[in-house]
Amino acid sequence: MRLQKLFITTLLSVSVIGTAIPANVSAASYATTKRTYTLKVAGKKQKKKARGAIYNGKTIKTKAPGFLRGDTTMYSASYVFQKGLGVSYSYSSKTWKITLKKGSKTITMKRGSKYAYVNGKKKKLPTPARRVYSYKQKKNYIYVPGEFCAKHLGYSYSWSSSSYAGTFSTSNSNKASSSVTTLPATNGEHYVQLDKPEGLSESNISTTDDYNNYRLIVNIKGNYSSYYSDASHRSVVGDSSFYSYSVAYSNGYTKIYIKPRKATIKGFEVTQTDSYIKVRYDSPKAMYKQIVVLDAGHGGSDSGAVANGYKEKNMTLKIVQAAKSYFDKDPDIKVYYTRLSDTYPSLTERSDLANEVDADRFYSVHINSAGSSATGTETLYNSKGYKSSTGLTSYSWSATIHPYIRSATGFTNRGLVNRTGLAVLRHTKTSSTLTEIGFISNKSEAKKMNSNLTNYGKAVYNSTKASFSKNPTGR
Template identity: 45%
Template sequence: MLKKKFICLGLSMIMLFTSIINTPAAVTAGQYYKIKYTHNKKTVTKRAIDARYNNKVIKTNIPGYIEGSISMYSAYWIFGRCSSISTKYSYSSKTKKITLTRGSQKLVLTLNSTAATINGKKITLPSAPRKVYYPARKKNYIMVPGDAVAKNLQLNYAWNNRLLAGLITKKGSTSTQPTTATSNTSTTSTTLGSKTKITASASNYSIRIKKPSGLSASAVSCTDDYSNKRLRIIVNGNYKTFFSSASNRYIKESLTYNVSYSGGKTYIDLKTNVIKGFSVIQTSSYIYVKYADPKKMFYHVVVVDAGHGGKDSGAVGNGYSEKNMTLKIVQSIKSNFDKNSSYKVYYTRLSDWYPSLSYRYKMANEVSADRFLSVHINSSDSSSSKGTETLYKTYKSYAQTLQSFALTGMGYASNGSYNRGLKYRSDLAVLNGPKMTTALVELGFISNKTEASRINSRTSTIGYNLYKAICNSF
């Protein structure tokens, strides 16, 4: 009998241990995870977001995510299981109907359809409910548009970009909606790609723009067109006459306001004299925009420079040109920063044109950047010259961090012959001009056939490692 007890105890411990090790680690807001859509069988990577009720994170077995500009959440875990919200949830696999009831409000949604009803009245959702498979849990979940569901259930919903969370409160609390925003070509939310120290609100704004009746938040997006020192607000449809009317805007802080219409979209351009950081939010009635100096607006400001460009090809050799290689590497750096909202990053060029040397460092000074990186490829009269080096004038520790990661990106050992080390230079505009932590990395030699080919084949890896170097420098 004693032997059997020990066997049972041992089996119980094994089962408990197995259960523990098979429990998936929690995905927190900002981390990336995979899901599979059941309607089209596509597996996609999503960035996790939270839902909060009265500023407390609602526990769920699957994180929320952004679909276009719409926050999507588990219908059951957020709206059905959270007792504070007091909503009843049901789903019929036969009719594919999702029913959410709160008080006198009855919201009926249909899987994969934007058509829905609230108390029998037809409405259109900004995004269709989806059934997704979550590999980490090995289960299916039904995801619904959080903003629309909350409001139809007589709740407030507001997006907070700093927390990466939708804030749900009872009616009577302040409610705002997120505005989709774009920094150059990458889509982000209200803070245009980075966490902000200053957030626009109904009590803190530079300009307040009235919205036409019925204009949804999803119909409005933004682009931080910093090269032209402007914020561009893009509205689906022709609202030029409405937004041109002076009575529909209130400007508290100096800026140039211009409205145009083209290709089915209305463009509201807010131009400033120098580069500014922007925060944008919406309510059902207004668009609020707050701007300030980037360093005041954002926690970490970075400027990345792709060497040469346009009329200036830089070094050439073995069928390659420096300007093209540096651009590919910087585009890789950007693709990584686009996934990290802790940094606001400005780029001197993202296409094949030539910014003057003064343009490059003046941009960095104008935004009061914390870090400046200029990316280059080396060249020599000797085809045997090889290796990576980083140039600096003042900030040697930053240069050392870049050198270490650049070697990794190139696939070189830190103690090998390809490590050319740090080089002090006092004669370069991009090291003399910027008034912040600055360095220039020379990744390898375009004049060396083997190394030129190596750089060209590793632009993504090099870009990723330079991105990591900048992050680690903080």
């Protein structure tokens, strides 16, 4: 009896151990998202942070972890596409040919090749398919560029930074010839939509409104020039007169130059998702609630007033640059600058800029000069000048800003002065003003001004903000 009892106990122990170990081993063999794995890619041993894959909300289990190569996530053709998405997959070890098929869509590519064929049409790959060795599994796997294959097989695809996974879903569209999912144009809107490569975060993308050259520059950290030079990654919607699109790479940034129409300033709105960048454009007034043209007086070969070791052109520029630091943080006011460096726009060019963008306000910053005893702050207006579209006059605009500038300087209050002959106040077709901060010819005043230019810039911003609050555009 003792021998029989011992035999049964031993048998039960073996049985429990036999069922537990395979289950644990199997669970641990699947790759864990964000964990680092050692792989041999293109003949080189590398450590890669695992990227996941999700299909219709469900995680795809794979023993071959997804990983980033260049700007593209590579996925196992067998685990992700065949087992996870239900794609027909085959690979020839003799010819290195890879075939992925879903319904009427077929992708063929050769391991190591830069090109693939989608239903027989040649396409450039973001990176070649590879055979990758997993040191954990001690096995080779065939990897393909995930986003390219997904979109050309008819799946929707986007990258999720939060889950650190590519998300696949069944697309309602049968169009797989372009990797750009074009958004519908509504109300006659015009835009350029740029496909967004995987792993490209929103923080690495900025824009520059290069209105002097009638274009928008999209700045992307990293070298994506090949990707964005490929026409399949962009779409122009709603504008038959679109002018040009070009891509360049320099100093660590990819520059995308978007020029909607030749010699016409446009307003821009840029929005992003994980999948695309959308650049919408129209006339400035159609795009922005409030528009100001801010003018730093003089510049370049025109120094303006010069006295006591100071030049008016330098002071006005620093005031406007300081104001810009505040306007840049305010999304409600669009500001166009006649100059932001030591250049000289003509008087005509200054008023022309305001007229072209159909500005709601024109604001010119100057420094005064007279005798050495002259002192004080004054603001000039044109009683015969144009009104803004809301009826705001040059006088009312000037009357609003003057107290802010005068308070910032602390100088003698010289009040509002009517000047109908000044070019920028006469030719600018909106409410316009010209503020004289103080007298450069007064030694004490000049020194104080030079020490407080940033404060005057803040006053320029605050006075503009106050004017729009008092007299909104209604847009």
